[in-house]
Amino acid sequence: xxxxxxxxxxxxxxxxxxxxxxxxxxxxxxxxxxxxxxxxxxxxxxxxxxxxxxxxxxxxxxxxxxxxxxxxxxxxxxxxxxxxxxxxxxxxxxxxxxxxxxxxxxxxxxxxxxxxxxxxxxxxxxxxxxxxxxxxxxxxxxxxxxxxxxxxxxxxxxxxxxxxxxxxxxxxxxxxxxxxxxxxxxxxxxxxxxxxxxxxxxxxxxxxxxxxxxxxxxxxxxxxxxxxxxxxxxxxxxxxxxxxxxxxxxxxxxxxxxxxxxxxxxxxxxxxxxxxxxxxxxxxxxxxxxxxxxxxxxxxxxxxxxxxxxxxxxxxxxxxxxxxxxxxxxxxxxxxxxxxxxxxxxxxxxxxxxxxxxxxxxxxxxxxxxxxxxxxxxxxxxxxxxxxxxxxxxxxxxxxxxxxxxxxxxxxxxxxxxxxxxxxxxxxxxxxxxxxxxxxxxxxxxxxxxxxxxxxxxxxxxxxxxxxxxxxxxxxxxxxxxxxxxxxxxxxxxxxxxxxxxxxxxxxxxxxxxxxxxxxxxxxxxxxxxxxxxxxxxxxxxxxxxxxxxxxxxxxxxxxxxxxxxxxxxxxxxxxxxxxxxxxxxxxxxxxxxxxxxxxxxxxxxxxxxxxxxxxxxxxxxxxxxxxxxxxxxxxxxxxxx
Numbered sequence: 001x002x003x004x005x006x007x008x009x010x011x012x013x014x015x016x017x018x019x020x021x022x023x024x025x026x027x028x029x030x031x032x033x034x035x036x037x038x039x040x041x042x043x044x045x046x047x048x049x050x051x052x053x054x055x056x057x058x059x060x061x062x063x064x065x066x067x068x069x070x071x072x073x074x075x076x077x078x079x080x081x082x083x084x085x086x087x088x089x090x091x092x093x094x095x096x097x098x099x100x101x102x103x104x105x106x107x108x109x110x111x112x113x114x115x116x117x118x119x120x121x122x123x124x125x126x127x128x129x130x131x132x133x134x135x136x137x138x139x140x141x142x143x144x145x146x147x148x149x150x151x152x153x154x155x156x157x158x159x160x161x162x163x164x165x166x167x168x169x170x171x172x173x174x175x176x177x178x179x180x181x182x183x184x185x186x187x188x189x190x191x192x193x194x195x196x197x198x199x200x201x202x203x204x205x206x207x208x209x210x211x212x213x214x215x216x217x218x219x220x221x222x223x224x225x226x227x228x229x230x231x232x233x234x235x236x237x238x239x240x241x242x243x244x245x246x247x248x249x250x251x252x253x254x255x256x257x258x259x260x261x262x263x264x265x266x267x268x269x270x271x272x273x274x275x276x277x278x279x280x281x282x283x284x285x286x287x288x289x290x291x292x293x294x295x296x297x298x299x300x301x302x303x304x305x306x307x308x309x310x311x312x313x314x315x316x317x318x319x320x321x322x323x324x325x326x327x328x329x330x331x332x333x334x335x336x337x338x339x340x341x342x343x344x345x346x347x348x349x350x351x352x353x354x355x356x357x358x359x360x361x362x363x364x365x366x367x368x369x370x371x372x373x374x375x376x377x378x379x380x381x382x383x384x385x386x387x388x389x390x391x392x393x394x395x396x397x398x399x400x401x402x403x404x405x406x407x408x409x410x411x412x413x414x415x416x417x418x419x420x421x422x423x424x425x426x427x428x429x430x431x432x433x434x435x436x437x438x439x440x441x442x443x444x445x446x447x448x449x450x451x452x453x454x455x456x457x458x459x460x461x462x463x464x465x466x467x468x469x470x471x472x473x474x475x476x477x478x479x480x481x482x483x484x485x486x487x488x489x490x491x492x493x494x495x496x497x498x499x500x501x502x503x504x505x506x507x508x509x510x511x512x513x514x515x516x517x518x519x520x521x522x523x524x525x526x527x528x529x530x531x532x533x534x535x536x537x538x539x540x541x542x543x544x545x546x547x548x549x550x551x552x553x554x555x556x557x558x559x560x561x562x563x564x565x566x567x568x569x570x571x572x573x574x575x576x577x578x579x580x581x582x583x584x585x586x587x588x589x590x591x592x593x594x595x596x597x598x599x600x601x602x603x604x605x606x607x608x609x610x611x612x613x614x615x616x617x618x619x620x621x622x623x624x625x626x627x628x629x630x631x632x633x634x635x636x637x638x639x640x641x642x
Contacts, residue, residue: 001036001348001369001370002371004372004393005344005348005370005371005372006348008341008372008374008375009341009344009345009348009370009372010307010341010345011345011348011349011352013307014306014307014345014349014354015031015032015034016032017281017284018031018034018277018278018281018354019031019032019277021276021277021280021281022273022274022277023065023066023273023277024065024066024068024069024269024270024273025068025069026068026071026072026266026270026273027065027068027270027273027274027277030270030271030273030274031274031277031278034274034352035352036348036351036352037351037352037353038351038366038367038368038404040292040294040366043292043350043351043353043366044292045353046352046353047289047292047350047353047354047355048115048289049115049116049275049353050275050278050279050282050289050353050354050355051289051355052112052113052114052115052116052117053113053116053275053276053278053279054279054282054283054355055112055113056109056112056113056116056117056276056279057276057279057280057283059109059112060105063102063105063272063276064098064101064102064105065098065102065269065272065273065276066098067091067094067095067096067097067098067099067269068095068098068266068269068270068273069091070087070088070091071091071092071095071262071266072266073088074088074091074092074255075259075262075263075266078252078255078256078259079256079259082252083245083248083249083251083252084248084251084252084255085248086137086140086141086142086248087140089133089136089137089248089251089255090133090137090140092133092255092262093130093133093134093137095265095266095269096126096129096130096133096265097130098269099120099123099125099265099269100125102120102269102272103120103121103125106120106121116275119268119271119272120268120272122264122268123261123264123265123268124258124261124264124265126258126261126262128254129254129255129258132251132254133251136247136251137251142244142247142248146247147243147246147247149243150240150243150244150247153236153239153240153243154240156236157233157236157237157240160229160232160233160236161233163229164193164226164229164230164233165186165193167225167226167229168186168193168195168223168226169186171195171223171225171226172184172185172186172195177195177204177205179201180197180198180201180204180205181195181196181197181198182196182197182198182217182218183196187220189210189211189220189222190210190211191234191237192210192222192230192234193222193226193230194210194211194220194221194222195220195221195223196213196218196219196220197218197219197220197221198217198218198219199216199217199218199219202219202221205221205223206223206224207221207222207223207224207225207227208221208222208227209221210222278353278354281354282354282355285304285306285355285356285357286357287306287354287355287356287357287358288355288356288357288358288359288360288362289355290350290356290358290362290363290364291361291362291363291364292350292363292364292365292366293363293364293365293366294365294366294404295320295365296319296320296324296365296438297319297320297321297363297365298317298318298319298320298343298363298364298365298438299318299361299362299363300315300316300317300318300343300346300358300362300363300364301316301358301359301360301361301362302314302315302316302358302359303315303316303342303343303346303356303357303358303359303362304342304357304358305338305341305342305345306345306346306349306356306357307345308338312342312357313335313473313474313475314359315339315342315475315476316359316476317461317476317478318478319438319459320365320438322457323457323458323459324433324437324438324439324457325429325433325438325439325440325441325452325457325458325459326439326440326441326458326459326460326461326478327429327441327442327443327448327449327451327452327458327459327460327461328340328440328441328442328443328460328461328462328463328476329442329443329444329446329449329460329461329462329463330442330462330463330464330465335463335474335475335476336410336442336463337374337410337442338474339440339442339463339476340374340408340409340410340440340441340442341374341408343406343408343440344370344372344406344408344440346358346364347364347365347366347367347370347406348370350364350366351366351367365406365438367404367405367406367438368402368404368405369400369401369402369404369405369406370405370406370408371396371397371400371401371405371406371407371408372407372408372409372410373390373393373394373397373408373409373410373412374408374409374410375410394409394412394428397432398428398431398432398435401432401435401437402435402436402437403435403436403437404436405435405436405437405438406437406438406440407432407437407438407439407440407441408440408441409428409429409439409440409441409442410441410442411442411443411444412425412428412429412441412442412443412448414444421445422445422447422448425441425443425445425448426447426448426451429441429448429451429458430455433457433458459478459479460478460479461476461477461478461479462476462477463475463476463477464476464477487500487503487504487514490503491514497513497514500514501513501514550574550578550593551593551596551598552574553570553573553574553580553593553596553598554570554601554602554603555570555571555572555602555612556569556570556602556605556606556610556612556615557569557570557598557599557600557601557602558598558599558600558601558602558605559582559596559597559598559599560596560597560599561582561584561591561595561596562595562596562597563595566584566585567584567599568582568583568584568591569582569583569615569616570582570596570602571583571588571616573593574593577592578592578593578594579591579592579593580592580593580596582596583615583616588616
């Protein structure tokens with residue numbers, strides 16, 4: 001699969017999400033190297049692994065995957081003739097301890113995850129190595145009791161240092177040197193003991209100057225009387241360094257003897273980190289294992305694009321029984337491109353061994369190659385137009401396609417003359433189908449929709465559009481191409497039916513009647529309101545912003561009137577200027593929609609059949625209405641305040 005496919009389908013984003021669940025740098029790096037496989041048995045094994053890991057996570061989410069820090073550098077340091085440092089050995093001991101915890105963790109998980117739990121038991125326990133490191137290394141250094149010789153040497157060092165300090169303390173306290181010293185303390189410079197002497201008394205104290213203060217007024221001198229003690233201490237410390245190196249080389253040798261077992265354990269723990277990162281991600285997207293096949297068969301049930309989260313609209317379709325090519329039509333921003341991207345990305349995820357967000361009983365086909373032509377793909381460096389660059393991509397697709405290829409084509413043939421574009425698109429679809437590919441293509445061309453209707457192996461699909469709300473629902477319908485919604489939308493928005501009939505005649509060379517009666521009462525009311533809005537917008541010379549659109553209120557809506565910020569109840573409106581009659585404290589007045597802000601909708605305040613006369617009519621008028629509803633009464637007059 002080429003880099004273009006990975007980029008367009010955004011497979012790298014999936015890997016980044018998985019990597020965020022990995023606990024170790026090595027695990028994160030391994031996830032980012034994840035690639036789809038084309039081997040059916042390997043994919044099946046990967047999916048089963050993730051299934052078992054998910055089952056383990058349901059029992060316990062605290063998987064002991066840690067201790068890998070520094071292991072890669074440690075393994076690179078082996079067999080170089082250099083001893084491992086104490087901190088490296090400490091990290092190795094921590095890692096071996098982590099492996100022991102993983103064994104104990106997996107011991108009671110064998111019944112739900114026999115494959116995954118067996119990995120840690122295939123590694124060898126190294127208790128002697130771990131015990132020896134713990135015995136010899138403590139607090140970031142070699143312990144006194146690592147060897148009898150080291151213990152003996154360090155006792156000698158302690159005795160010699162005590163002698164030195166005592167000798168120096170005697171010198172500092174003596175009256176002989178008291179006036180020459182800057183202060184009566186003993187300090188160290190480069191591991192040797194010194195006393196602080198005033199600069200002007202340099203010749204009064206015999207010894208070597210080892211350091212000078214920042215101001216130059218104090219000299220740190222090693223007195224001649226203790227030089228012999230210092231030399232003896234240095235020799236003992238040299239013996240200590242030699243013994244420490246001897247112990248470190250001994251421990252390094254033990255590690256090198258078990259190098260292969262350690263490498264296997266590291267690989268196993270990294271694999272666990274990657275595996276449980278996959279499992280955590282699959283749980284987060286509510287993924288499940290689909291059935292897989294090499295028979296070009298798809299049966300997706302409630303499949304969702306994993307990068308869209310809760311915004312994803314599920315799609316369901318079956319492909320591969322009699323038809324291997326799906327042609328999807330529908331309006332712009334209706335979800336056609338997302339649909340074919342969803343199929344491509346889910347296929348790639350499955351081939352990488354990941355569960356996918358689909359319903360129970362879903363099936364996904366496995367392919368050697370997934371080729372895509374989605375987006376404009378314009379090449380600035382090659383000075384190619386959108387159409388030209390897409391044709392270059394199509395040529396590569398035609399070359400690489402075989403009977404184990406999934407091809408995804410978005411708006412095939414667009415960007416050029418509609419007639420020629422349609423013909424070219426049809427010919428390309430025929431050729432790709434003849435080469436045995438599984439095809440998912442989107443188009444605006446009605447001719448391609450008709451081609452798919454009659455051509456063997458092809459099936460139409462369409463993205464649903466809600467005429468009531470004038471918005472796409474993003475749902476995929478299989479078996480029938482999408483009908484053009486342009487005329488229906490125009491009629492709903494207020495264009496006269498006669499104009500629509502003429503447009504239909506020009507387009508389809510046939511007559512059709514478009515009547516208002518075709519709309520239900522609710523749609524008519526919405527249309528009448530929209531017509532008022534359209535008329536208002538037509539009077540605005542410049543393009544109106546969303547703030548200039550007439551806000552539609554219903555009778556009974558509780559609104560806030562600016563700038564006084566008083567509350568009122570909508571009585572009537574809007575008129576052609578966008579004005580409403582609003583009742584405020586029993587008085588009705590006219591206000592422009594720009595001054596009104598919805599506070600509480602009428603639907604939330606009153607039952608569906610509520611009689612608004614109770615609010616807007618006086619008691620006297622309601623009595624008169626009640627009387628007239630029973631019989632005719634001469635001389636009764638009802639006056640409305642408008």
